[in-house]
Amino acid sequence: MLQLAEPAAAVEQFDCPTCEVPAGSTCRTRGGKVAPKCHTPRFMLVPQLRAELEVRTPAARGPGHAWEMGPAIDAAAPKATT
Numbered sequence: 001m002l003q004l005a006e007p008a009a010a011v012e013q014f015d016c017p018t019c020e021v022p023a024g025s026t027c028r029t030r031g032g033k034v035a036p037k038c039h040t041p042r043f044m045l046v047p048q049l050r051a052e053l054e055v056r057t058p059a060a061r062g063p064g065h066a067w068e069m070g071p072a073i074d075a076a077a078p079k080a081t082t
Helices: 007-011
Strands: none
Touching: none
C-alpha cells in the first residue's frame, strides 16, 4: 500500500462530512477547537487511508486550541468506487 508523507494533508483536500469544515481546514470539536484527530468519514475519502484506525492532526495545526482560519483551497471531488 502507498504510504503518504503527511496523511492529514491528504485528508484535508476534502470537506468534512462530520463537522462540515471546508477543504483546507482541520476537523473541529463541537466547541470549535481543533480536533486532535480527523473525523473517520473524512479520511475514508482517501483510498490509501481506508485501513487506518485514525489520522492524527499534526501539532503545527494546534490541536486543542481555538481554530483560526487558514488559506482557502479548492475541494477535491471524491472518486467513485465500486
